[in-house]
Amino acid sequence: EQTGKNAAQLSGxxxxxxxxxxxxxxxxxxxHSPKQIETIDKVPAFVDTFYNLVTxxxxxxxxxxxxFSPSIPGKSHRDATRLHExxxxxxxxxxxxxxxxxxxxxxxxxxxxxxxxxxxxxxxITINEYQVNRxxxxxxxxxxxxxxxxxxxxxxxxxxxxxxxxxxxxxxxxCHAPRLEDVYAEIYRVLKPGSLYVSxxxxxxxxxxxxxxxxxxxxxxxxxxxxxxxxxxYYDIAKIAKKVGFQVLREKDLAKPPSRPWWSxxxxxxxxxxxxxxxxxVLAWLGIAPKGVVDVHEMLYxxxxxxxxxxxxxxxxxxxxxLCKKPExxxxxxx
Ligand SMILES: C=C(CC[C@@H](C)[C@H]1CC[C@H]2C3=CC[C@H]4[C@H](C)[C@@H](O)CC[C@]4(C)[C@H]3CC[C@]12C)C(C)C
Ligand SMILES: C[S@@+](CC[C@H](N)C(=O)[O-])C[C@H]1O[C@@H](n2cnc3c(N)ncnc32)[C@H](O)[C@@H]1O
Numbered sequence: 001e002q003t004g005k006n007a008a009q010l011s012g013x014x015x016x017x018x019x020x021x022x023x024x025x026x027x028x029x030x031x032h033s034p035k036q037i038e039t040i041d042k043v044p045a046f047v048d049t050f051y052n053l054v055t056x057x058x059x060x061x062x063x064x065x066x067x068f069s070p071s072i073p074g075k076s077h078r079d080a081t082r083l084h085e086x087x088x089x090x091x092x093x094x095x096x097x098x099x100x101x102x103x104x105x106x107x108x109x110x111x112x113x114x115x116x117x118x119x120x121x122x123x124x125i126t127i128n129e130y131q132v133n134r135x136x137x138x139x140x141x142x143x144x145x146x147x148x149x150x151x152x153x154x155x156x157x158x159x160x161x162x163x164x165x166x167x168x169x170x171x172x173x174x175c176h177a178p179r180l181e182d183v184y185a186e187i188y189r190v191l192k193p194g195s196l197y198v199s200x201x202x203x204x205x206x207x208x209x210x211x212x213x214x215x216x217x218x219x220x221x222x223x224x225x226x227x228x229x230x231x232x233x234y235y236d237i238a239k240i241a242k243k244v245g246f247q248v249l250r251e252k253d254l255a256k257p258p259s260r261p262w263w264s265x266x267x268x269x270x271x272x273x274x275x276x277x278x279x280x281x282v283l284a285w286l287g288i289a290p291k292g293v294v295d296v297h298e299m300l301y302x303x304x305x306x307x308x309x310x311x312x313x314x315x316x317x318x319x320x321x322x323l324c325k326k327p328e329x330x331x332x333x334x335x
Contacts, residue, residue, distance in 0.1 A: 020292035021295065027227075044154050047127055047227050050227035065106070069319075070319075092196045101160070102114070103183065104176065108138055121147050124151070125152075132150050132152045168191055170199045180240045195326055197324045202317075208233070218316070219316065224303075246326060249323045251321065262319065277298070281294050
């Protein structure tokens with residue numbers, strides 16, 4: 001992580017440099033014609049395009065774990081991130097040698113902490129091929145390629161056998177699914193009976209009021225800057241988990257006090273964003289970084305502001321935790 005991306009290596013993921021700007025326009029066209037985003041089967045391709053555009057900037061400006069965590073006084077962001085990841089796998093009660101699924105693994109930051117902490121074998125899946133290559137290379141560098149495997153695929157139709165995992169987790173990833181029941185049903189299918197699944201969900205909280213235009217603007221800003229087909233309410237998560245057959249063991253918004261704000265890291269970065277903006281603009285002007293990178297960086301800057309407002313107003317959380325169990329006997333679903 002310390003020797004990660006530098007600005008001169010910014011790219012458009014698997015998109016060739018000259019097409020980055022077009023792909024950025026295509027990304028926005030999803031929001032300009034809402035019908036497209038409602039066409040559920042187009043969402044994975046739209047999410048893939050998004051991650052081609054942002055993966056390098058995320059790694060460069062945030063690190064290898066593409067998620068938030070509550071800040072912890074006296075601890076670095078890196079340690080706070082790792083503890084948030086270890087908390088997830090501790091809930092799963094897996095042992096060394098068990099096989100654990102990471103649904104939506106990014107470039108594998110969480111996978112590596114979780115494998116080292118638990119000794120379990122982690123299999124990650126991501127829709128984005130560029131992330132697969134980055135994750136594999138990081139796993140190798142970290143000496144964790146024996147414990148960590150990465151597969152390119154869609155978590156709505158996973159290339160894994162039924163009942164083949166001893167545990168599963170998803171960190172800030174299932175928010176990209178147009179219908180949460182589809183990804184939860186897939187995770188349910190691949191888990192062995194009696195195994196646990198934990199997810200950190202992006203949701204609107206009970207403070208969100210759909211009749212308040214400021215609230216609507218913040219939530220739309222988050223959706224547009226983060227490739228989300230539509231944020232769900234916290235209220236729907238457990239209902240959907242039960243619908244696909246899970247027993248819900250625990251549910252908690254990990255952002256609520258006494259947790260410290262997850263958005264303070266975003267707020268503190270204001271000066272860094274300006275420095276980054278200048279750097280990206282100069283690199284694009286010199287022809288070193290692809291042209292569209294400047295637009296993508298600007299979009300992320302605005303997204304950071306919407307996310308901060310979502311955190312400050314309390315109408316949004318990126319860490320609504322749900323812990324589920326696939327029953328030992330799977331005949332008949334709970335209502
Ligand atoms: C879970 C998801 C991603 C969450 C976060 C990892 C990212 C959300 C917004 C991102 C960022 C915003 C501002 C960028 C800044 C302008 C740039 O200079 C450096 C990178 C940023 C800080 C960037 C880093 C990652 C985020 C915090 C979603 C997609 C479901
Ligand atoms: C915000 S990133 C989080 C990554 C990782 N969990 C982390 O915390 O670093 C969301 C991830 O979900 C993946 N994803 C989104 N939709 C997907 C889909 N339909 N199938 C597989 N992966 C998907 C993205 O490719 C990305 O890797």
